[in-house]
Amino acid sequence: MCRRHTLGFGLSNILPKCLKFPIFRVEIGIGLTGFGAFFLFLGIIFLFDKGLLAIGNILFLVGLACVIGLERTFRFFFQQHKLKATGFFIGGMVIVLIGWPLVGMLVEMYGFFLLFRGFFPVVVNFLRRVPVISTILSLPGINGFLMRFEERNPMV
Numbered sequence: 001m002c003r004r005h006t007l008g009f010g011l012s013n014i015l016p017k018c019l020k021f022p023i024f025r026v027e028i029g030i031g032l033t034g035f036g037a038f039f040l041f042l043g044i045i046f047l048f049d050k051g052l053l054a055i056g057n058i059l060f061l062v063g064l065a066c067v068i069g070l071e072r073t074f075r076f077f078f079q080q081h082k083l084k085a086t087g088f089f090i091g092g093m094v095i096v097l098i099g100w101p102l103v104g105m106l107v108e109m110y111g112f113f114l115l116f117r118g119f120f121p122v123v124v125n126f127l128r129r130v131p132v133i134s135t136i137l138s139l140p141g142i143n144g145f146l147m148r149f150e151e152r153n154p155m156v
Contacts, residue, residue, distance in 0.1 A: 029066025
């Protein structure tokens with residue numbers, strides 16, 4: 001049986017000691033994913049610097065693996081209907097590492113869109129509930145685009 005751990009700060013104080021590692025793994029994964037997105041952003045801002053883009057790609061993948069676990073990550077990327085998207089995503093990373101960052105990022109963004117397009121309607125519905133962003137998303141041109149996008153990917 002696990003003992004309660006009372007030293008330290010935060011949510012982990014009230015949890016049994018044996019359950020703390022998965023929570024820290026998820027917290028670390030969210031941080032790594034955030035840093036990965038930040039480095040990708042910096043790599044694009046600094047005119048597609050291949051070093052920053054490579055670090056951002058690695059941190060993003062490692063963070064995703066920490067958040068959902070290695071087995072789920074492999075199952076997500078290597079599903080039969082997502083193999084093409086995974087090929088574009090990983091191929092874009094390889095192209096960035098070879099030294100063609102602009103082409104690599106375009107290929108990688110296409111793969112990212114194909115991989116995560118099922119999550120976009122969920123994200124749009126969440127953003128419609130955020131006060132300032134909902135006003136922006138309800139503008140005529142943006143709202144029309146998002147309505148067409150949601151019709152193509154209905155949530156069931």
